[in-house]
Amino acid sequence: MPDRGRGCDAEPLFVFPVARGPSAAAPGTDVVAPTSLGDAGTVSTETRGQAELRALLRGLPGVDRVGAEARAARLAARSVKAAAKARAVDLAISMVDLTTLEGADTPGRVRALCAKALRPDPGQPDVPSVAAVCVYPDLVGAAADALAGGGVGVASVATAFPAGRAPLAAKLADVGAALAAGATEIDMVIDRGAFLAGDYLKVHEEIRAVRAACGAAHLKVILETGELGTYDDVRRAAWLAMDAGADFVKTSTGKVAPAATPPVVLVLLEAVRDYRAATGRAVGVKAAGGIRTTKDALRYLVLAAETAGRDWLTPDRFRFGASALLNDLLMQRRTLATGVYSGPDRVAQD
Amino acid sequence: MDVFEYAPAPESRDAVRLRASYGLFVGGEFTGGGGAPFTTVEPATGEPLAEVATADAADVDRAVAAARAAQTAVWGPMPGRERAKYLFRIARILQERSRELAVLETIDNGKPIRESRDVDVPLAAAHFFYHAGWADKLGHAGFGPDPRPLGVAAQVIPWNFPLLMLAWKVAPALACGNTVVLKPAETTPLTALLFADVCRQADLPPGVVNIVTGGPGTGRALVAHDGVDKVAFTGSTEVGREIARTVAGTRKRLTLELGGKGANLVFADAALDEAVEGVVDGAFFNQGHVCCAGSRLLVQESIADEFVERVKARMATLRVGDPLDKNTDVGAVNSAAQLARVTDLAAAGEREGAERWSPPCALPEHGFWFAPTLFTGVAGAHRIAREEVFGPVLSVLTFRTPAEAVAKANDTSYGLSAGIWSEKGSRTLWVAERLRAGVVWANTFNRFDPAAPFGGYKESGHGREGGRHGLAAYLDV
Numbered sequence: 001m002p003d004r005g006r007g008c009d010a011e012p013l014f015v016f017p018v019a020r021g022p023s024a025a026a027p028g029t030d031v032v033a034p035t036s037l038g039d040a041g042t043v044s045t046e047t048r049g050q051a052e053l054r055a056l057l058r059g060l061p062g063v064d065r066v067g068a069e070a071r072a073a074r075l076a077a078r079s080v081k082a083a084a085k086a087r088a089v090d091l092a093i094s095m096v097d098l099t100t101l102e103g104a105d106t107p108g109r110v111r112a113l114c115a116k117a118l119r120p121d122p123g124q125p126d127v128p129s130v131a132a133v134c135v136y137p138d139l140v141g142a143a144a145d146a147l148a149g150g151g152v153g154v155a156s157v158a159t160a161f162p163a164g165r166a167p168l169a170a171k172l173a174d175v176g177a178a179l180a181a182g183a184t185e186i187d188m189v190i191d192r193g194a195f196l197a198g199d200y201l202k203v204h205e206e207i208r209a210v211r212a213a214c215g216a217a218h219l220k221v222i223l224e225t226g227e228l229g230t231y232d233d234v235r236r237a238a239w240l241a242m243d244a245g246a247d248f249v250k251t252s253t254g255k256v257a258p259a260a261t262p263p264v265v266l267v268l269l270e271a272v273r274d275y276r277a278a279t280g281r282a283v284g285v286k287a288a289g290g291i292r293t294t295k296d297a298l299r300y301l302v303l304a305a306e307t308a309g310r311d312w313l314t315p316d317r318f319r320f321g322a323s324a325l326l327n328d329l330l331m332q333r334r335t336l337a338t339g340v341y342s343g344p345d346r347v348a349q350d
Numbered sequence: 351m352d353v354f355e356y357a358p359a360p361e362s363r364d365a366v367r368l369r370a371s372y373g374l375f376v377g378g379e380f381t382g383g384g385g386a387p388f389t390t391v392e393p394a395t396g397e398p399l400a401e402v403a404t405a406d407a408a409d410v411d412r413a414v415a416a417a418r419a420a421q422t423a424v425w426g427p428m429p430g431r432e433r434a435k436y437l438f439r440i441a442r443i444l445q446e447r448s449r450e451l452a453v454l455e456t457i458d459n460g461k462p463i464r465e466s467r468d469v470d471v472p473l474a475a476a477h478f479f480y481h482a483g484w485a486d487k488l489g490h491a492g493f494g495p496d497p498r499p500l501g502v503a504a505q506v507i508p509w510n511f512p513l514l515m516l517a518w519k520v521a522p523a524l525a526c527g528n529t530v531v532l533k534p535a536e537t538t539p540l541t542a543l544l545f546a547d548v549c550r551q552a553d554l555p556p557g558v559v560n561i562v563t564g565g566p567g568t569g570r571a572l573v574a575h576d577g578v579d580k581v582a583f584t585g586s587t588e589v590g591r592e593i594a595r596t597v598a599g600t601r602k603r604l605t606l607e608l609g610g611k612g613a614n615l616v617f618a619d620a621a622l623d624e625a626v627e628g629v630v631d632g633a634f635f636n637q638g639h640v641c642c643a644g645s646r647l648l649v650q651e652s653i654a655d656e657f658v659e660r661v662k663a664r665m666a667t668l669r670v671g672d673p674l675d676k677n678t679d680v681g682a683v684n685s686a687a688q689l690a691r692v693t694d695l696a697a698a699g700e701r702e703g704a705e706r707w708s709p710p711c712a713l714p715e716h717g718f719w720f721a722p723t724l725f726t727g728v729a730g731a732h733r734i735a736r737e738e739v740f741g742p743v744l745s746v747l748t749f750r751t752p753a754e755a756v757a758k759a760n761d762t763s764y765g766l767s768a769g770i771w772s773e774k775g776s777r778t779l780w781v782a783e784r785l786r787a788g789v790v791w792a793n794t795f796n797r798f799d800p801a802a803p804f805g806g807y808k809e810s811g812h813g814r815e816g817g818r819h820g821l822a823a824y825l826d827v
Contacts, residue, residue, distance in 0.1 A: 062773040064793050067624025077464065079359035079676040270623050306667050 048243070053200040057239060063231035063267055072262035078302045085298070089333050092297040092325075093120060095315045096130040097155055097286065099323050101162075101254065107142040110135055112350040114146035121330045121347060124337070130326065131315040132185055136161070137178035144182030153218070155185035159210060162224075162253035164189035168206055175213045185218040186210065187286075187321075189253060190237065192227045200240055207244035220248035220286055220319075225264045226256040234264055238271035242283050250286035254321065259289020265300055269307040272317075285312070288321025294332040297325060359676040361463045365453040371401040372539065374409055374563060375546035377416035378556025383409050385564055390539055393460030393682040394673050394717045402539050405562035407571045410531070413560040414577040417502045417529040420557030426499060426527050430486035437482035437524060439552040444475040444517075447548065451541055455513055456673045458540040460682030460718070461636050463674050473798055474517035477816070480800035481525035484821060488526065491818050497825040499527030500603055501579035504572045506593075507542075508585045509535035509684050510639040510740075515584050516542055518804075518815045520559060526824035528580065531560045533572055535585075537685045539563040570596070578602060582823065584641070587738075587764075587809050605813025605823045607641065607805060609738040610766030613759040614644040614795065615781065617752070618653045620771035624793065626660045632769060632795035633744035634668060634680055634722050639688075641810075642767035644795055645739055648758055651748040658726060658746055665722050666709035680742060683718040692720050692741030699725050699734035704745070730761055738764070752777060756784045765807025769795040788814075 048056075080088055098117045100109060110133070117130045132153030133143050140156045147154055156178035160166035166174075175186055188210050194202040211219055221241035225234045238249045249268050252259035265287045272283045285308070287300050297320060304312045312318050327347045334342045371387065373380040385404030392399050405413070425433065444451065451474075452466040461470070489495045503523045507515040512534055523530050534542035542561050549559045562568055569589075573581050574596050583593050584607040597604045614629050632644025649657050673681035683689045700706050704725040713719040720741055728735050728745040735745050749755040759768055768787040770778050782790045788806040791797060798804070803814035813823050 061620070061622040064621035064624035064773075067621065067627055067793060071624070071627050077468070077676070078356065080356055081359050082357040084355060084357040 048201070048204060050199075050201040053204055053240065054198070056243070057200060057236040060235055060239060063235055065231055068231055068263045068266055072266045072303065075266075075302050075306055076262060076299045078299075080298045080302065086333075086336050088298050088301055089294060089329055089336065090128055091313060092294070092301060092320065093329050093333070094128040094131060095319050096326050096329070097132045097134045097288075097319050097321045098130045098326060099134040099254070099288075099321050101134070101136060101157060105136060105139055107139065109350075110139045110142045111146045114143055114152070116326070116348055116350045117152045118147065118150045120326060121333070123346065124330075124333065127330065127333065131319055134187060134321065137174055137181070137183070140178050140181035140183045153184045154182055155187055155218075155220070156183040157187045157189070157222075157253075159188040159206075161187070161189055161222075162255040164191050165193070168209060171206065172209060172213050175210055179214070179217055183217060185220060186214050187220045187222055187250060189222045189224060190241065192224055195228070195233070195237060195240075203237075204240055204244045207241055207246065211245035218247050219245065220250045220284075221246040222250045222253055222288070224253055224256055225251050225260075226258045231263065231267050234267045235271055238268050239275065242271070242275045242281075246283060248284040248286050248319065250288055250319075250321065252289040252321075254289035257290070260287040260291055260300075262299060262303060266303055266307055269304055269312070272312070273308045282311075282317060284317040284319065286319040286321055291320055291322045292324045293328050294325075297329065356677045358672070360672065360674045361453055361456070361467075361676060363453060363457065363674065365449045366457070368400060368454075368457075371403070372543050372563070373403045374405050374413070375543065375549075375559070375561040376409070376413045377560065378550065378554075380546070381409075383562075383564065385409075385568070388536065388565065390458060390537060391685070392457055392717070393684050394457075394714070396686075396717045399458060400540065402543075402563050404564035405533075405568045405571075406564075410562055410568065410571040410575055411577075413531045413562050414502060414504075414572075414575050416557035417531050417560050418577055420555055421499070421501055421527075421529040424555045425524070425529050425558050426501075428527070430488060430525075430527075433524065433527065434482045434485035436552055436554050437478050437485060437521065440548060440554070441475045441478035441482060443548045443551055444471065444478060447544075448472070448475070451513060451544060453674070454544055455541050456681070458538050459509065459512060460673055460684050461639075462678040462681040463676055464678065465636060470511055470514045473800070474514045477514075477517040477521045477800045481521035484522075485525040488821065488825070491821050491825075493822065493825050493827040497526075497827055500824060500826055501528060502577060503528045503530045503580040503582060503824065504575065504578040505530055505532045505582045506569050506573065506585065507532065507534055508641075509538040510636060510641070512538040513541040513545065516545055519582050519584075521800075522815070522820050523580075523582075523824045524558065526821060528824050529558045529560075531562060531572060531578070533562050533564065533569050536563075536565045573597065580604075580824065582813075583607070587811075590811060603823070605805075605815070606811035607813070607815065608766075608809060608811040609740075609764055610641045610643065610806065610810050611646060611736065611738055611762045611764045612642050612644045612767035612769070612787070613646040613648050613762075614769040615749075615755045615759055615771065616647065616649040616653075616657060617755075617770075617772040617774070617777065618650045619773050621773055621793065622653075622657065622660065625771040626657070626664050628769060628771065628793070628795040629661055629744070630664045630668070634665075634742050635796050637680055637683055637720070638742040639684060639740055640796065641738075642789060642796070642804075643740075644767070644769050645744060646735060646759075647744055647746045648749050648755055649746065650755070651750050654746075654748045658724075661744075662707065662709070662724065665724065668709070668722055670711055670719070670721065671714065680722060683720050683741060686718055688740065689718040689720060692739055692743065695734060695737060695739045695741075696723055696743055699728070699732060699743075699745070702732045702734070704728045704732055704734060730758060736762065752781055756781055760784075760786050763808060764810045766805075766810035767791070
C-alpha cells in the first residue's frame with residue numbers, strides 16, 4: 001500500500017494567558033483570577049474565604065453530561081494493538097496502586113501483596129514493579145518492612161476512610177500514624193457532606209491541614225465522585241482539592257458505586273490540564289474502583305493521552321487504584337509475549 | 351519512557367470483494383451502459399478502483415420504464431404491510447453486511463472507517479427500519495386516510511454520504527409506494543451498486559429500485575425524463591438551480607437539499623470542553639464534506655482568545671491519515687476537483703487578510719489530502735465566511751451580544767444548520783427561535799435521527815427528509 005500519513009497527533013499545547021484561566025468567561029470570577037493561586041509550580045499558602053472559594057468554583061465552566069459521555073465513548077473506540085499495546089500494558093502495570101482495603105486484612109496478606117508488587121510475575125522478570133501498595137494505616141508498618149528498598153511506594157488511606165465522618169483531629173491523627181509507620185503516600189477522603197452542603201471552606205481547610213501534616217509525603221485526594229452526583233461538582237471538587245494542595249485527585253474509595261468511570265476520569269483530566277495551564281503546577285489523576293481488565297486500563301491511558309497530554313503517561317501523574325486489574329494485565333502480557341492465552345492459574349492470586 | 355503511539359490498526363480490505371467493472375442496475379438485473387465507462391478512484395491513494403458503466407439517454411429510458419412498470423403492477427398496489435416487510439428485510443441485510451458496506455464506503459469515498467462504521471451504515475439501516483414502520487401507517491401521518499404515492503421518483507445524490515443519502519431518498523420513497531431511479535455521484539458509485547445486490551438479496555421485486563451511474567449528462571437525462579413524477583436532489587446549490595429550471599413548468603414534484611454555511615454559536619457560559627468538541631466535530635466530521643457542517647464558529651468576544659486556543663489544541667489531536675485505520679479521525683478529500691476547490695478558497699482566505707493556522711500534520715504523499723485548517727480574523731465579507739468550502743476549513747468570527755450572534759449567524763444566503771452552545775436554557779430557546787436554519791442543535795452538533803426532519807431555508811433548498819414531514823415529499827398531498 002502506498003505511504004500514508006502518520007497523522008496530526010502532536011502534543012496538545014496549552015498557552016492560556018495565566019491571568020485569565022478557565023474561569024475567565026464567567027461573571028464575578030475576576031476577583032479570583034488564577035494568578036492568585038500562587039507562583040508557577042508552587043501551592044498557594046494563602047487562606048481563602050468561603051466567598052472567594054464559591055466564586056472560584058462556581059465560575060468554572062459547566063460540563064455537558066451528554067457531550068462528556070459521548071467524548072469518553074468515542075475515545076473508548078481507539079484501537080491499541082501490537083507494539084503499542086505491549087508498551088501500554090507495561091505502563092499500566094507501573095501505574096498500579098496495588099490495593100487491599102478489607103476488614104479481614106492481616107500482616108500476612110499485606111506481605112504477600114508486597115511481594116507481588118515488587119515482582120508481579122516471577123515468570124517474566126522484565127515486568128516492572130507497580131507504583132505503590134495501598135493499605136489501611138495500621139498495616140503500613142507491615143507493608144513498609146516488606147517493601148523496604150524496593151522502590152515501591154507505601155500508600156495509606158487515612159482521614160477516617162472511607163466515609164470521612166470524623167473530627168479533624170482524628171483525621172490528622174490517622175494521617176500522623178500512617179506517616180510515622182512509614183507511609184510515603186497518603187490517600188485522604190474529602191468530607192462529601194460538607195462539599196454538598198456548600199461548605200467549600202471546610203473541605204479546603206481539611207485538605208490544607210492534611211497537606212501540611214503530610215510534609216514530603218505525596219497527597220492524593222479522594223473525591224468519591226459517585227457521591228457527588230454531577231460532573232459539574234466533580235470538576236469543582238477537583239479544583240478545590242488542587243487549590244488546597246493535592247498532588248493527585250482520585251476518583252473513588254472503591255466502597256461506593258459507581259466508582260471510576262471514563263467520563264468522570266475525562267472531567268478530572270480536563271481539570272488537571274486546565275489547572276496546569278493556569279498555574280504551571282501539574283497534578284496527577286488516580287482512577288480507582290471497578291477497573292478490572294486490561295481493556296479498561298488501556299481506555300484510561302487513551303483518555304489521559306488525548307485529554308491531558310502524553311506527559312501524563314507516567315506513574316507520577318496517573319495511577320490505577322485496583323487489585324484484580326494487575327492479574328489481567330499480567331495475563332495479557334503473557335499472551336502478547338507468547339501468543340497463547342495462559343489462563344489465571346499462571347499468575348499469583350494474591 | 352516510551353511514547354504512547356498507537357500502532358496502525360487497519361480494517362481489512364478483504365471484507366469487500368471489488369470487481370474490475372460495474373454495470374447499471376435496471377429491472378433487477380445488472381446491465382451494461384451505452385455511454386463511455388468511467389473510472390472511480392480511491393481518494394486516499396489516487397489509484398483507480400473500478401470501471402463503472404455510464405448510462406446514456408436510452409439506459410435512463412429503460413430504467414424509468416422498469417420503474418414505471420413495477421410501480422403500476424407490483425409496488426403501488428401492494429399493501430403497506432407487505433412493502434414494510436421488504437424494507438425491514440433490507441434494513442436487516444444492511445446491518446448484516448455492515449462491515450462490507452463500511453469498508454467499501456471508506457475505500458471509495460475517503461472517509462475514516464470509524465465514521466462509515468459508526469455513523470453512515472448504522473444510520474442508513476435506521477432509516478430503512480424507521481420508514482418500514484411508516485409503510486402501513488400512512489393513513490395516520492396527517493395526509494388524509496389513504497394518501498397515494500407519486501409514482502416514479504428520480505433521485506440524484508451526492509458523494510459525501512453515498513450510502514446514507516441513498517437511504518434518506520430510497521427508504522421514504524419505497525415506504526410511500528413509489529419506485530425509484532437513483533443516480534449516485536460520479537466519484538462514489540460503489541456502495542449504491544452494492545445496495546443493488548442487497549435489494550436482490552431481499553427479493554425486492556425487479557424495477558422497484560433502479561440505479562443508473564454516470565456523470566452530469568446521466569443526471570440531466572434522468573431529471574428531464576418525461577416519465578418521472580418526482581425529482582429529489584441533494585448536492586450543490588448551483589446544480590440545484592439547474593434542476594429547478596429543468597423541472598419548472600412540468601408536473602414533477604421537486605425537493606432540494608443544497609449547500610450550507612452553518613454556524614456554531616458559542617456563548618461565554620457554554621460548557622467549554624464539550625463546545626470545543628462540538629465545534630471541532632462540526633467542522634471536521636467527514637473532512638468537512640457535510641452540507642450542514644458548522645463551518646463558521648461564532649464565539650462571544652469575551653472568551654474568544656481562550657476558546658480558539660482550546661480549539662487549536664483539540665485540532666492538534668486530530669489524527670489525519672489512512673481512512674481504513676480505526677484510529678483515524680480525518681480522512682482524504684473525496685476528489686482532485688474538490689481538493690482544488692478547497693485549496694483555492696483557503697488561498698482566498700489568506701489573500702483577504704484572515705490568519706490561517708493548521709496543526710503540525712504529516713499528510714500522505716499520494717491521494718487527495720488537506721490538513722484541518724482554522725482561520726481567525728475572519729470578517730463577514732470574506733469569501734471563507736460566505737461561500738461553502740465543503741472541506742476541513744473552519745472560519746472564526748466573534749460577536750458581543752446574543753442579538754449580534756443571531757444577526758451574524760443569519761447573515762448568509764444559506765440556512766441549513768446551526769448550533770447553540772450555552773448552559774442557559776432560556777437563552778438557547780431565544781436564539782433558536784430567531785435562527786433561520788432548518789436544523790438547530792443545542793449543545794450538540796451533527797446529530798441525525800431518521801425521526802427528525804432535515805432540510806433547509808433559503809438557498810439551502812426546500813422540502814424535508816426524515817420524520818413525518820419527510821413523507822410529504824413522496825405522497826400526493
